[in-house]
Amino acid sequence: MVLFVFSTILFLLASLLSLISRREKWKRLLGCGGVVAASLTGLVPAVLLLAGGDPVEMTLGSPIPSLTLRLGLDALSAFFLVPIFGLSALVGLYALGYLKGEGRWLGNLPFFPLLVVSMAGVVTARNGFLFLMFWEIMSLTSYFLVTTEHEQREVRHAGWIYLAATHLATAFLLVFFVLIFKKTGSFDFKDFALLKSGPWTGLLFIFALVGFGTKAGIFPFHIWLPHAHPAAPSYISALMSGVMIKTGIYGILRTLTLLPPPPLWCGEALILFGIASAVLGVLYALMQHDLKKLLAYHSVENIGIIVTGLGLGMVGRSQQNLAVEWLGFGGALFHVLNHAVFKGLLFLGAGNILRATHTKSIDRLGGLIRFMPLTGITFLVASAAICGLPPFNGFISEWLLYLGLLEAAKTSARFPLFLCVSAMVGIAFAGGLAVVCFTKVFGVAFLGNPRTEHAKPLEAKWKQLAPMIFLATACLTLGIMPQLILPWLQTTLLSIGSNASPLATGHPLVNLGIFSRAFAILIALFLLVHWIRSLLFSSRTVRIAPTWDCGFKGPTPRMQYTASSFAEPIRTFFHVLLKPAVSARNPEGLFPDKSHFEEHVDDLSERLWFSPLVDKIASFLSGLRKRQRTRVQDYLAYIFVTLILLLLVGVWIGI
Amino acid sequence: MDWLLVGVVLTAFVILGSSRLDSCIRMVALQGVLLSILPPMVRGSLLDWHGLFLAAASLAIKTVAIPVLLARSLKQAKIKREVEPTVSLHYSLLAGGAIVVIAFSGFKLLPVPTGPFPTLLIPAALTVVFIGFFLLISRFKAITQVIGFLVLENGVFLFGMTLIRDFPLTVEMGVLLDLWVGVFVMGIMIHHIHRTFDHIDTKAMASLKDAE
Numbered sequence: 001m002v003l004f005v006f007s008t009i010l011f012l013l014a015s016l017l018s019l020i021s022r023r024e025k026w027k028r029l030l031g032c033g034g035v036v037a038a039s040l041t042g043l044v045p046a047v048l049l050l051a052g053g054d055p056v057e058m059t060l061g062s063p064i065p066s067l068t069l070r071l072g073l074d075a076l077s078a079f080f081l082v083p084i085f086g087l088s089a090l091v092g093l094y095a096l097g098y099l100k101g102e103g104r105w106l107g108n109l110p111f112f113p114l115l116v117v118s119m120a121g122v123v124t125a126r127n128g129f130l131f132l133m134f135w136e137i138m139s140l141t142s143y144f145l146v147t148t149e150h151e152q153r154e155v156r157h158a159g160w161i162y163l164a165a166t167h168l169a170t171a172f173l174l175v176f177f178v179l180i181f182k183k184t185g186s187f188d189f190k191d192f193a194l195l196k197s198g199p200w201t202g203l204l205f206i207f208a209l210v211g212f213g214t215k216a217g218i219f220p221f222h223i224w225l226p227h228a229h230p231a232a233p234s235y236i237s238a239l240m241s242g243v244m245i246k247t248g249i250y251g252i253l254r255t256l257t258l259l260p261p262p263p264l265w266c267g268e269a270l271i272l273f274g275i276a277s278a279v280l281g282v283l284y285a286l287m288q289h290d291l292k293k294l295l296a297y298h299s300v301e302n303i304g305i306i307v308t309g310l311g312l313g314m315v316g317r318s319q320q321n322l323a324v325e326w327l328g329f330g331g332a333l334f335h336v337l338n339h340a341v342f343k344g345l346l347f348l349g350a351g352n353i354l355r356a357t358h359t360k361s362i363d364r365l366g367g368l369i370r371f372m373p374l375t376g377i378t379f380l381v382a383s384a385a386i387c388g389l390p391p392f393n394g395f396i397s398e399w400l401l402y403l404g405l406l407e408a409a410k411t412s413a414r415f416p417l418f419l420c421v422s423a424m425v426g427i428a429f430a431g432g433l434a435v436v437c438f439t440k441v442f443g444v445a446f447l448g449n450p451r452t453e454h455a456k457p458l459e460a461k462w463k464q465l466a467p468m469i470f471l472a473t474a475c476l477t478l479g480i481m482p483q484l485i486l487p488w489l490q491t492t493l494l495s496i497g498s499n500a501s502p503l504a505t506g507h508p509l510v511n512l513g514i515f516s517r518a519f520a521i522l523i524a525l526f527l528l529v530h531w532i533r534s535l536l537f538s539s540r541t542v543r544i545a546p547t548w549d550c551g552f553k554g555p556t557p558r559m560q561y562t563a564s565s566f567a568e569p570i571r572t573f574f575h576v577l578l579k580p581a582v583s584a585r586n587p588e589g590l591f592p593d594k595s596h597f598e599e600h601v602d603d604l605s606e607r608l609w610f611s612p613l614v615d616k617i618a619s620f621l622s623g624l625r626k627r628q629r630t631r632v633q634d635y636l637a638y639i640f641v642t643l644i645l646l647l648l649v650g651v652w653i654g655i
Numbered sequence: 656m657d658w659l660l661v662g663v664v665l666t667a668f669v670i671l672g673s674s675r676l677d678s679c680i681r682m683v684a685l686q687g688v689l690l691s692i693l694p695p696m697v698r699g700s701l702l703d704w705h706g707l708f709l710a711a712a713s714l715a716i717k718t719v720a721i722p723v724l725l726a727r728s729l730k731q732a733k734i735k736r737e738v739e740p741t742v743s744l745h746y747s748l749l750a751g752g753a754i755v756v757i758a759f760s761g762f763k764l765l766p767v768p769t770g771p772f773p774t775l776l777i778p779a780a781l782t783v784v785f786i787g788f789f790l791l792i793s794r795f796k797a798i799t800q801v802i803g804f805l806v807l808e809n810g811v812f813l814f815g816m817t818l819i820r821d822f823p824l825t826v827e828m829g830v831l832l833d834l835w836v837g838v839f840v841m842g843i844m845i846h847h848i849h850r851t852f853d854h855i856d857t858k859a860m861a862s863l864k865d866a867e
Contacts, residue, residue, distance in 0.1 A: 647757070
């Protein structure tokens with residue numbers, strides 16, 4: 001705990017020093033370097049705890065009677081602290097290179113250490129009050145980081161959407177903690193155990209689900225993600241998508257340990273939300289032309305997979321099925337870690353592309369792998385991992401989930417059975433579409449020829465590449481040797497009160513060591529094929545020639561398959577759901593005139609629910625605004641009348 | 656101790672019912688005197704340094720510093736009366752009566768801490784807070800706004816008496832400092848409003864409204 005406090009102080013110092021230093025170089029060095037140093041310091045106690053240390057707690061003091069602020073570090077906190085600090089350290093190093101020569105972005109840099117330390121605070125707070133405080137600091141600092149390029153209109157717009165969404169989440173959480181406070185008389189997590197099981201549990205769970213789900217980006221509440229991620233600088237998107245949205249998952253898991261066992265339908269609801277997020281997230285991702293927006297929708301998909309796992313674990317718990325419980329929670333937790341690794345890597349790669357080509361539109365890229373080989377290869381590794389392909393880490397966590405779903409399907413009937421089967425189909429479907437999606441991204445952006453005449457894109461500097469190579473190695477290592485993480489999962493699951501152990505599943509395949517051998521064979525086979533191929537080609541001459549143009553004259557790089565045309569079949573298939581808006585002018589006549597084609601897909605939950613809702617609220621408020629009074633006394637009178645009424649209600653009805 | 660509380664409520668009523676600004680300021684000062692006697696009495700010992708310190712500080716701020724400041728700005732602004740309150744003075748007094756009824760009839764049902772303080776404390780505090788609020792709503796001169804704010808703050812101070820055993824001294828000192836700074840800023844504002852507009856009627860702020 002001493003090291004943890006020390007790292008907190010380092011973060012605050014980094015933020016302060018970066019704020020007050022004048023020279024750009026020092027601002028950058030102190031801000032980013034401070035994050036690296038502080039994160040590495042904070043990583044030590046988290047790893048030590050997962051390796052078998054004892055949970056520790058620390059009292060910060062009580063500012064007013066009956067409120068004691070406590071921080072604590074147990075296995076669940078540590079399991080989330082590892083990706084938070086680990087990815088922050090790497091992102092800090094990346095930002096050191098990324099921000100070089102970008103003086104206009106440095107003004108918001110002091111919020112970067114604050115964001116990391118507030119995330120660490122969220123997962124270590126042991127008091128509802130303190131938790132909400134850190135939660136708000138996290139929301140506000142990330143808002144300021146999202147709006148780094150606030151001179152652009154759409155960035156400010158995205159910032160507002162994010163701010164509104166995140167405050168909506170906080171509002172639900174506030175109600176959540178206040179309801180618990182009313183029942184137990186305390187904000188302390190320890191006292192939440194006094195809560196009796198009852199109809200309250202379900203209600204509390206719904207509040208927690210909406211509150212934490214908005215932050216995590218579960219399907220109907222995800223609308224801020226596709227706006228905020230493209231607006232934020234890439235290193236911040238990596239941090240937000242990689243770890244910040246996971247604080248929502250942490251919240252749901254922590255809620256589970258605090259509340260009495262929730263009824264079965266809570267787990268089932270989580271599975272339903274999870275399937276919806278996974279499938280719709282990947283479908284919308286496939287429709288995007290903006291690289292970072294696409295990655296943002298993939299976060300929705302992956303959160304969906306994680307939430308499905310959580311729901312499965314809860315179903316297993318309420319059915320006392322140890323194997324299902326372990327596989328569900330274990331798969332979800334493992335996927336949290338994995339997603340931090342590969343999504344962080346993908347956003348960093350997107351940052352490199354953005355810096356080198358100054359465009360986020362996939363359709364304007366092409367042939368990048370020849371200019372940026374290391375970015376390309378690491379991006380490929382991360383793409384394979386996010387699609388859940390062996391031998392990378394995404395495969396392992398999804399594998400655990402599939403096993404869990406199969407196990408649950410074997411032992412349950414009726415509605416849970418239906419859910420398990422749909423979840424299996426849903427995740428498989430999402431995985432398949434993810435492969436299509438990343439084939440599209442990688443194929444269009446990195447392969448082929450450049451589509452636009454821009455200056456030759458330059459490969460990033462080592463400060464940017466080193467973290468990416470590290471993350472790519474992590475993808476591979478976690479995939480080949482998943483048994484390394486198994487003890488961590490075990491301690492974490494013990495700390496959230498499930499007694500299941502991997503042995504309880506009794507499933508031979510859950511013995512993750514088998515993957516090391518299987519993947520070793522896979523890699524050996526791959527190398528063998530590669531060797532045979534180079535052997536075959538060694539005697540022949542290889543000639544690089546232009547693509548055959550089917551007899552047309554003068555092919556241009558713009559005739560290549562575009563990302564939109566690649567996704568066209570799937571869009572046509574799902575057009576009932578996606579409702580693409582097309583504006584086109586077809587070429588006509590023998591000598592066709594100007595023609596154009598434009599198409600975009602609006603988000604379902606934005607189109608059907610949030611847009612109409614916001615419009616209604618806006619029209620109501622503008623009606624109210626016409627009634628705006630001019631005297632401050634009138635406003636005071638409103639407050640006065642409200643207070644008196646509340647007092648009378650409180651006195652007579654007793655709330 | 657009850658006579659102190661009754662005195663506090665009565666002074667609030669006098670402020671509510673008088674149109675002369677200088678007598679309002681004097682009543683606020685008197686209320687400050689009554690309030691500063693309270694802490695040592697609630698603490699139960701006249702030699703307790705926490706209570707004495709609080710008494711001295713609130714006497715200095717509520718009875719001396721703020722009224723002097725207000726009297727000075729009154730002299731500068733050259734006004735003597737609150738000419739047109741929204742609610743006439745008679746109705747103000749009636750409303751004050753209603754407030755007392757609500758406060759005294761409701762408090763027994765409120766979940767308040769019990770302790771070694773007089774039972775009248777909570778309803779008296781409620782009454783004073785609401786009367787202060789009412790002053791803020793019904794008066795327009797910037798100076799009466801400050802007076803309303805002071806009365807409200809005095810009510811909050813009365814509430815604070817229920818916690819005087821638990822609260823560290825620093826919190827209460829912080830509240831007093833807050834009040835002092837608030838009134839100070841308001842005094843400066845009154846001065847500037849007066850210099851710029853030649854009157855201190857807050858109704859004129861309406862000209863700042865957004866154009867539609």
